[in-house]
Amino acid sequence: MKKYLIVFLLLTLNFSFGQSRTFNLEWNGSRVMATESSSIEVPSFNKESLSYSYENGLKYVAFWNTDAAIDESSISITNLQTSSIRSSELKDLKPNSIPSGVSFKIRNTQARERRGVYVEFAPIFRENGMLKRVDQLSITYQNRQSSQSRSTVAISNSVLNQGTWRKFYVDTTGVFKLTKSFLNDIGVNTNVDPRTIKIYGQGGRMLPLLNSEPYPFDLTENAIKFVGEEDGVFDNNDYILMYAEGPRGFNEESNTHNNIFTDKAYYYVHAGSGFGKRIQSYVEPTGPSTLTINSFHELQYYEVDEYNLARLGRRWFGDRFDFDSDKVFEFEFPRIITSEPVDVEIHAAAVGEVNTSMSVRINNADVDVFYFDPIDDPILADDDFFSGEINLSSSQVSVALSFDNSGNPSSIGYLDYISIEAESELEYIGNQFLFLNKDLALESGVGTYEISNAADVDEVWDVTDRFNTTSINNVDSNNLLSFKTQLGEVRRFQVVDFNDTYEPKRDGNNNVLNQNLKGTLLQDEQGEFQPLDYLIVTREDMLNQAERLAQINRDQYGLTVKVVLIDQIYNEFSSGNQDVGAIRNLVRYLYDNVPNPDEKIKYLCMFGDASYDYKDRISNNTNIVPSWHSYNSFSLSGSFVADDFFGMMDPDEGTMVPSDQLDLAVGRILADTPQRAKELVDKIESYYAPEAYGNWRNNFITISDDVDEPWETILQSTTDDIGNLVSSSKPFVNVIKIHSDAYTQESSAGGQRYPDVNKAIFDAMEVGALVVNYFGHGGEDGLARERIWDKNNVQELNNSCKLPCFVTVTCEYTKFDNPNRPTAGEFLYWNRDGGAISLITTTRQIFVSVGVAVNVILENYLFALGSNEYPSMAEALRLTKNDPAISGIEQRRLIFYIGDPAMKPAFAKPEVRLTRINGVPVTEETPVLNALGYATIEGEVVDENGNLLSDYNGVLTGTVYDKQIDRSTLANDGTTSQNGQLIVLDFVTQGEAIFRGQATINNGQFSLDFIVPRDITIPVGNGKVSLYAKSDSPLEDHSGSDSTVRIGGLNENAAEDNQGPLISLFMNDESFVSGGITNQQPTLLAKLSDENGINTASGIGHDILAILDGDETNPFKLNDYYVAEVDDYSQGELSYQLRDLEPGLHTLTLRAWDVYNNSSLAEIQFVVFDDNEVLVVENVLNYPNPFVNYTEFWFNHNSSDLLDVSIQIFTVSGKLVKTINGQTSGGGKNGNSVSRDLVWDGRDDFGDRIGKGVYVYKLKVHSPQLNKTVEKFQKLVIL
Structure with a gap:
């Protein structure tokens, strides 16, 4: 648990000497906390200290840097000034969310070597039934005399480093029997001394989220009982008994009985290299027994994980209550002590548009009624629970749940789990079982367990330490088996009957290759210690692309980068089981074992997509490299997915409370397939390519939403302020402002639209910008309610080699963890021909006030205001999240970095x-x-x-x-x-x-x-x-x-000029002839010249304008696309991509002006074919023709993909004399409609010259993408 100091101010205030700090709350009415689809009004005070969430209510938060850690136990409140408020001043705060007294929390924090102190308290509380608010609060505290030591696991080799290893799994907890035949089946060499056989593994427990909770950092050997090993030969009747823990057992951090990551718990078998660990005899405590224990606490539960109600978070539910609204769940406690009450806990939830309820009856007696509120965005479900004691009169427990949908058939109830814990007689009834008694924790001294009816019990194992099981033998088959135990703690014991054991299970591939992450990741090739800068985690089928990314960062930044496979991490750090804690623990191992703070690991890349479903229950799942999901699973503003979890290294971090600070810059490559991984690394490689260098790197685009409601004025004003801040601080940056409300809004059948904003974004993006920042409403489908930039637009964007970091602090723009609904942010990132190189983006709904604070702070770090040393984009986000101004705001976790975390923005020097x-x-x-x-x-x-x-x-x-x-x-x-x-x-x-x-x-x-x-x-x-x-x-x-x-x-003395410029037009390339074919998104090329230069100054009516098909109401303004030639202002060129053209003939006219305002007009025609449906080949010829010993085969096509081309040359009588095979490409999305890649020297297939005369050739063009083929015939003449 977190080491919070909680001070209830209703107690007497303490006074002490030491450092002090005062918090003044300046109350100023109320403020609206708004997201994309909802808003709530709350009392307002200092905006930099106000934090609100639907789950935790209103909080005052503060953070300050400090040179030394404070002694959290020394905190004293020296001054508390309050005033009374009326209930109406609560606004939309729920009265039941107001605490009784101010709960004050304070803790030390650390981000790398920067220390800080975090404070949180409820600014509104109840005292004697009266509502009060805090106006001022002062504290004193002492600095801690010595800093806490980090629990560091020293560098060592993994046990998997050498030898032969096999694995198996279990799916329940208890005593398992491993026979010789089973071990042979999984590949274990049983022709060895059985005393050398060892079993390793941690079982199926989830790893603790909190860093300070102990957990092994490698596979741990388990003590086993090997029956028959004494002779040194593994006979057919010999076998192993072991205690193994399955993937089920209550986990308090996730409030579940099921491991949320896996349904299998793996163990590893190794033979050779010394004798293995064996179960030793139990050592009874000394001293007289003062207590006899003949009962235990028996837990039974029902929990099925089948539905994630809102596709959020890590909570899953089982039985649905829809058409079948009544369900009964039966439990049997044959040894129950009916005189003692049982503890019952039931959790359920509902999704409905109206108020619903669920009644709970146990053994026909009414126990409780759950009440569920209707969904109200951002809350997409509601839950309720019962926890209490029930008296029973029999061993049968029948739990009946009845869901009332209030007449709304679309409302559905769900069961989370039923948990029943009864006190039962400690009696053997024919089956192995685990027992413990919680009451013993409150006792002291020595007690005696007595197990009745124990004649068939062979042994009792103490499994409190699951790696070092000890055994109590019942060699005399005593009916009453007794042994002493130490009181004051809860110890776990397993009753063992050699005739009642579980069977282990196996996967198809049980082989485990040698590996040694622990021993090698901090070593160079010579085996010497070497700090690691950057770790990439990926799946095996993406390893090659991850290695490419590693090499790019070695070359570009000189970083020490290593790539590890996710399964290797699981093998060493979580016993082969999927668990996000394993990834985090590996990173901690690397971080803590580098003593120099400046050399500690800085970057972590999760190379692969992630999903809210860890267990592949949904179709098309993309859980490749898992992310951390919150327990809150109902709220679009309070539930979040976060890779921040993997970058928090300090002992008291890991549970993702607001005070946790990031130590690493973390990024994710959203690759869902190996092909996608290749495409994304190709884009990263292109970011550093020579063709990516250009003056677009001086550009910064800001885009704002319009103002539909008065409070939304902050959207455009904040965006404008950011642009002004960057422009003044970095004068070389050209800020392109696109304020939606500065353009004309138009009505359409689908609602209000801004077509000119859409075009402005397209144009600005394709001209290029290093950073694009949008602030306003948004969602999974795009930006703004007016759909100024949607998921279709981002896929049409062609800005290759001009790839920006796209900043969208808006709602759910990149909610990537739902595989069945790709978002606009994902499509923008996946665009093969452009899009974004990275995204700083949101995965859930964020409050606008939080967005304002984050946006302003982010730009300070992203643009390195006041410095020429630019951090990586992910590092800029890390610094933003740790900034004292927002470091206590929980919603900052909603902001994600998508991309290479080490990539720096390509600012020129x-x-x-x-x-x-x-x-x-x-x-x-x-x-x-x-x-x-x-x-x-x-x-x-x-x-x-x-x-x-x-x-x-x-x-x-x-x-x-x-x-x-x-x-x-x-x-x-x-x-x-x-x-x-x-x-x-x-x-x-x-x-x-x-x-x-x-x-x-x-x-x-x-x-x-x-x-x-x-x-x-x-x-x-x-x-x-x-x-x-x-x-x-x-x-x-x-x-x-x-x-x-x-x-x-x-200039009154300017020379005269009455001639307009010369204009030459082409489509896709300069070989194009008017009337030729193109794809549906061709590129217009224009070459312009004039002795005095071309006008780009945008005088009224003097723009470079292109008109398509006579539509003068929708011209294309091309001023920004024109660039003069090197050292020659009199001529230049422009290129502009046209989009989504209808198939058929098109006519484009272009008018340009010289600087004297003389104009010229040029026209070009082209035929568009649907490049998604038809492969078109036209204008087949060879040039020169006739020829002697060299000719090129030319043809037009409409494909943007690679084409297979074959040319067969025949005599006029039909004899084949030459076959030429090759490939041609459309040159990307634009399509290069002319192919001239295949040439011929006039020789046959044997290299001999052929005779002069007329020949016929067949051109065969095949598109693998469309699986279509076109054939054309033509003639040629050899001289």
């Missing part, structure tokens, strides 16, 4: 700076850049200290922006504030890009020239120059910006 503008040093007053004026900007690439990098050579991309633009939202929903004013956000965006070009960098210096467009805003003001430099050797990039450049006015 500092710095690129301007040195001259039109020849004038920037340290002086520089000339204004006038419209139609010739501009030259010069600059250099420098290091962090401002020194020129004189050996830096590469290409600079420079973007010149006009002055900032003042904008306002449109109040589309007409939402007003309390004073009746429309809620409008005034905000500032970066100016329009007036030039985007490239220049060569020679020896660290560059010069970029261009003509300033006529369409700039004429008033003079400061614009911005955004700079990005890339060098190929070595591969690195730098960025910078300058906001002192002045732009405005008009």
Whole structure:
């Protein structure tokens, strides 16, 4: 249990000397705690200290850093000031949730080497029936004189390190018999001295969640009884008896009798290398017996785990009460002492739209009635329980449950479990059984157990220490078997009858390969000690891809990375049984055994998908690398799945209370198949590829929801504040603000929509950004109630090599643990042609107030405000969760990191700076850049200290922006504030890009020239120059910006220009000919040129616009996609992907303007085929034709996937002379409609030249993806 100090303030207050701290509560009315689908109003005080959950109610929380741990037992409350409140001031707080007295909790915390103190108390309480609130509370405390020592398991080899090992399993608890034939069947060599046979294992108990609870960190040998081993030969009649624990037995942390992870408990067999552990004789305590014990506490239960009611958490339920609303459960206690009451506990739940109930009758007597509230989002089920004593008059116990659905047939009841504990006579009745007596814990001295009718009992085993069983022999077959036991504790004994044993069971593969995680993970290849930076946990079928990821991180960051298989962890740390505690314990072992704090493990990657179902009860389950699930299993805001569990290393952590602090950055690769694993690692690899370097790395996209209700104004204002904060702190970052309410809302059959917001997100994402942050409503299907960005959109996104970290502190956007409902977040992450490289995202509903706090703090760490040392994205989230401002808020656990936890955002290094503008040093007053004026900007690439990098050579991309633009939202929903004013956000965006070009960098210096467009805003003001430099050797990039450049006015002496630009259009590539075929998402390519340059300044009517099929109401604005050529502002190109085009003929026109506002128009036609249904091959030819000794075979196709191609060449008489096989690809999702990959030298299959003349060839193209084939015939001529 947690070492909380609980002080009930109704007691006399204590006073002491020491350090002090005062907590002032500034009460200020009420606040709305809102999620996607619900809200609750609660009394409000200091927002940084207010914590609320449906389960724990309203709390005041505080956290502060400290150099030394405090003595938790020294806490004294020295001042308590309260005031009375009315019940109406509780708002939506339930009166029964108000405690009687202030319960004060305080504990030490630690995150790596940073110490802290966490405080929590109820700010509203009852005293003598009156409601009171805390206005001020002061405490004094002493620092602890010495720090607590960590319980560290020293580095050692695993027992599995050598020898031959086999395993078997049990599914119940008791005495098992292992025969020679059984051991032979599982592969054990029985031709050895049987005294060397050993059995290892911990049985089927779940591992403790709390780190400080002891549990073996390797397989432990069990004492066994080997009948017949004395002669050193394993005869056919010899056998082993052992006590084994199955996967059933009450677990207090999860309130269940069933192991939630497994239905099997594994044990391991090893032979050789010394004699094994054997059951020794029981040593009775000395001293006279003062108590005779002839009864025991007998537990029986009924619990079936079949249904997870809300697909949340780790609670599962059994029997359904729907059409069959009445059920009876029978129990038999043949030895019951009826004069003693029995303890009965019954837990049940219901899911219904109305109030329902369940009556409980035991032996025809009414006992209780459970009452269940209707579901009310975010609460998706309700439970109730009975716990009490019942008097019985017989050994039969009949529990009758009757569910009343209140006339609503959709309401269903569920049984969790029935548990009955009776006091029974200690009598043998023909079957082995386990006994204990709880009352002995309260006694002292020595007592005597007496077992009656014991003539057939061979032995009684003390199994309190399950690894070191000891035996009491009944050699004389005494009918009354007695032995002494130590009182003051509860010891467990097993009655053994050699003729009544259980049989072990086996899987198909019982072989266990040698392994040694404990002994090797902290070693280098030479066997020397080596700290580990990064651990990857995966399943065997994904091992190759996990190893690829490991190598990427070795190469990119110089990390020491190792990959382990999940089954290997289970073998060493949980006796072969699935258990999240085993993974955590391995990480603790690695963390604690590195003495240098700076060298302790930093990153953990869970490489594989996870599910709320640990046991594969649901179809299409994806429980590959399990995650931790909360006991709360009904609330979308209070139940959570968390990998944080694996990163909490301190002794008092593990139960996931709000004060637990993360020591590791943890991430998850959401791979549900080996193919998906490959695709995701491919994306990670591409993040570091040369083609991923580009000025998109300077971009940050912020997206906000609109304001449907007054309180939602915080959604867009917080988003805007984040953008402004990053822009001011990191000037090189270009912030693209997409406030939904700044666009026109439209009505549709499906509700209100923002089509222009959807397009703006598409365009901004495909231009590229390093980070995208959305704040607002959302869910599994996408963002915002207006569906501004849904799960279909994220799958259509094509931003390969421009992959952002996608931040969505919104509800359930990436609720990945339900395999049967993929979410928008998952599709975004899985997108093979783009999407996101990582997600900082939510898996459950989060309160908006929590989202505000998390979002602001996260950006400070993610963008490393005040520093140029960027943490990994997962580390930024770890620091956020540990930040004192939110470290007591339980809902921070809902935020998940999806991706490689060691990956750092690809910010370019500092710095690129301007040195001259039109020849004038920037340290002086520089000339204004006038419209139609010739501009030259010069600059250099420098290091962090401002020194020129004189050996830096590469290409600079420079973007010149006009002055900032003042904008306002449109109040589309007409939402007003309390004073009746429309809620409008005034905000500032970066100016329009007036030039985007490239220049060569020679020896660290560059010069970029261009003509300033006529369409700039004429008033003079400061614009911005955004700079990005890339060098190929070595591969690195730098960025910078300058906001002192002045732009405005008009060059009155500009030369005349009356000619529009030249435009050439293509689809997918430059080999395309107008009228050719494409897939449904082709890419438009446009090459533009003009002696004075192309206008991108967005003057009214002067945008680069594409019109598809004459639809002028939905043009494509392409300014942001145009980039001038290197060192030549007069020409450049753009590419833009079209989406979801209907099959058939399409016509696209593109109009572009030069900087003098002269325009030109170009047109292209193309035929779209449905690339999901039809494979189309057209325009088959060979070029040149005729030819002598070289020709290429060309054809158009509409596939974006790999195609198998075969060409057979025949004489005119039909004789086959040559076969050419090969492959061609569409080049990704865009599709490259022209194939020219197959060539021929005019020789036959034997390499001989063939005669001149006319030949016929057959082109055969096969799509494995569609399983379709197309054949075409054509002629060629050899000269």
